[in-house]
Amino acid sequence: MPEITRRRLITAGAAASGALVAGQLTTATTAAAAPRRAAAADPFTLGIASGDPLTTAVVIWTRLATDPLHGGGMPDRTVAVSWQVAEDQRFRRVVRRGTAYAQPRFGHSVHVDVRGLRPGREYWYRFRTGAHLSTVGRTRTMDAAPSKLRVALASCQNWQHGYFNSYADMRDQEPDFVLFVGDYIYESAPSTSSVRVHEGSGEPVTLDQYRNRYAQYRTDPDLNAVHAAVPWIVTFDDHEVDNDWAGEVPQDPDKQPHDAFVNRLTAAFQAYYEHMPVRAAAVPNGPHIQMYRRFDFGDLARLNVLDTRQFRSNQVTSDAAAKDPKLTMLGATQKQWLINGLERSPARWNLIASQIMMAETDNVAGPGKNWFYDAWDGYQVERNDLMARFQNIRNPVVLSGDRHLTMISDLKKDFSDPKSAVVGAEFVGTSISSNGDQDVDAFNAQWDPLRPDNPHWKLIDCHRGYHLFDIDRDGIDAKVRVVGTVRKPVSAATTLAGLRVDEGKPGVHTV
Ligand SMILES: [Fe+2]
Known part of the structure; x- marks a missing residue:
């Protein structure tokens, strides 16, 4: 495990991700992984997360975005992302590994439902695509009979x-x-009188606009650090x-006809799924x-x-x-x-x-x-x-x-x-x-x-x-x-x- 990455986890697990150090992760991925080369810019700008912990399973998440506030910046093709889950933060005891495929239709998000883990213990995880390595995340499984x-x-x-x-x-x-x-997130329009200002020019309505709003929130270093350190259960x-x-029914039916609001729901739920560490059961259906x-x-x-x-x-x-x-x-x-x-x-x-x-x-x-x-x-x-x-x-x-x-x-x-x-x-x-x-x-x-x-x-x-x-x-x-x-x-x-x-x-x- 590159020392630099481990230290990042310990210090804050901030949004930034580490570049691959001397190709060390390559040997740790499966032979089948060999991901196609991703964009040259850092794709792990939105950090990593885990969620919906069970006794022997947990979801690990990331979303590739080289230009997070402007649609993501990723090429319009599937990108391979290799992942590892280890029992130690130096990744000497990797217990699960594989390759996930970040697809454009899911905003290049990655949700891996890691199964077969041991109950009631800590795990560490990370992702790699091309020459880029994510920060290291910590998560845990739930005890089967907790006191x-x-x-x-x-x-x-x-x-x-x-x-x-x-x-x-x-x-x-x-x-x-x-x-x-x-x-x-909040869907409100940018306000220059605020402590800090929402991206965009109005309320999000389209999928791209919701993606940009979630991406902005996910660039918050404190939010990213707690996502990288603790599994979340969200609604x-x-x-x-x-x-x-x-x-x-929207807030203001006069301004949002039913068809338009149904499209808005579709976009909002899609972006929600793409940014949350949840299982495939939460993939939206329209x-x-x-x-x-x-x-x-x-x-x-x-x-x-x-x-x-x-x-x-x-x-x-x-x-x-x-x-x-x-x-x-x-x-x-x-x-x-x-x-x-x-x-x-x-x-x-x-x-x-x-x-x-x-x-x-x-x-x-x-x-x-x-x-x-x-x-x-x-x-x-x-x-x-x-x-x-x-x-x-x-x-x-x-x-x-x-x-x-x-x-x-x-x-x-x-x-x-x-x-x-x-x-x-x-x-x-x-x-x-x-x-x-x-x-x-x-x-x-x-x-x-x-x-x-x-x-x-x-x-x-x-x-x-x-x-x-x-x-x-x-x-x-x-x-x-x-x-x-x-x-x-x-x-x-x-x-x-x-x-x-x-x-x-x-x-x-x-x-
Ligand atoms: Fe609220």
């Missing part, structure tokens, strides 16, 4: 609102995986396509992508990753309409899949990754209520049905995003009744950067009057950061990790608060 699990919950990384400063701390915490619950929310989209899926971590935890965008009814515009029993968030098929997965779960902890908040937010101080209709509050009957079912589920814990706030709540069987049973807990992660640095006093002035109306809230806060969970048989210890700023220079991350969910006792409390 503990460390998970980082992240969402909402708006390039324009700030730097992704939280990721350096997240990497240092060495979670078993990062759970990213949406808004990996999308609205901004990977269009603000507040629902099914095949304007459809399969993202809801399940992960089991022995009998310790089951993770149900939801898709709360593709199958939902359009958002309502009044509290009365939000109570319409015909509204669905999940669609009938996914809802039944979730219920089955909860009711038949072998696991002690039943985690649900929901892009959007499940607990109630009553936005009216005093009598009466007013809800955010894009979140589960806008789909009351289906949410309340889940709450009722949670009473019979072992330790349900919902992990959400979207709000750009930390909101940690008890889940109640009936939010309209303060005496109603607590049936679970929810952690709404804040944001990596979206909405930028906040004025804490202004936040408190706005939100403190609402606290009596929302007694299920255990903690609300406006700092940027992420949540870190240590899960074992007795409980979940949660830390709200926050950064002082999303600008530069970086300030060290700190723990704003610690919370705990005790096994067998629905709800969450501060510690």
Whole structure:
């Protein structure tokens, strides 16, 4: 293993990749590899990643792009990419290797579903094409019967609102995986008044435009470093396509006719797949992508990753309409899949990754209520049905995003009744950067009057950061990790608060 590459992994695993040193990897690839010579410029500008870890398998990813912000810059032909997975970071014990073919129709992305690995251990991986060698990535497989699990919950990384400063701390915490619950990119047009400016000249609509937007995000060194160090489990929310989209309905149907929006969905999902370390099950079929899926971590935890965008009814515009029993968030098929997965779960902890908040937010101080209709509050009957079912589920814990706030709540069987049973807990992660640095006093002035109306809230806060969970048989210890700023220079991350969910006792409390 070239020393230079190993050191890169240890220092940061930044976006840059290493040139081949003295042809050493050539001997390590299969004889059949002999890739055709790729472009002379570095094709590993978007870094590497791993994801969807199982006990004996993990996906490793890269996307070749010599000119990442302008369509990728790759030739219009398939390019061979050799890959290796080793048990050591010097690649002395290579246990899997092969050649993947980066195709123009997938934006020259590479997704290798590496199988036959040993459970519960670290692995290192790298790619080569032509004379170019990627950085070295670290990943891990899941233990077949883990006694503990460390998970980082992240969402909402708006390039324009700030730097992704939280990721350096997240990497240092060495979670078993990062759970990213949406808004990996924002589709908003470039704004010169921002901390940093989106590429392009408007909102992305075409495949090329979405590719360029993802590519810009993937050039962020902190994002790339955490991708190179930890496997991710991802799902999308609205901004990977269009603000507040629902099914095949865009934010502004007046400006985006149905046919145009279906084409936009097709482009957005294609680019999403191309940039995420996910399995082939997520290869889009036109304007459809399969993202809801399940992960089991022995009998310790089951993770149900939801898709709360593709199958939902359009958002309502009044509290009365939000109570319409015909509204669905999940669609009938996914809802039944979730219920089955909860009711038949072998696991002690039943985690649900929901892009959007499940607990109630009553936005009216005093009598009466007013809800955010894009979140589960806008789909009351289906949410309340889940709450009722949670009473019979072992330790349900919902992990959400979207709000750009930390909101940690008890889940109640009936939010309209303060005496109603607590049936679970929810952690709404804040944001990596979206909405930028906040004025804490202004936040408190706005939100403190609402606290009596929302007694299920255990903690609300406006700092940027992420949540870190240590899960074992007795409980979940949660830390709200926050950064002082999303600008530069970086300030060290700190723990704003610690919370705990005790096994067998629905709800969450501060510690
Ligand atoms: Fe967001």
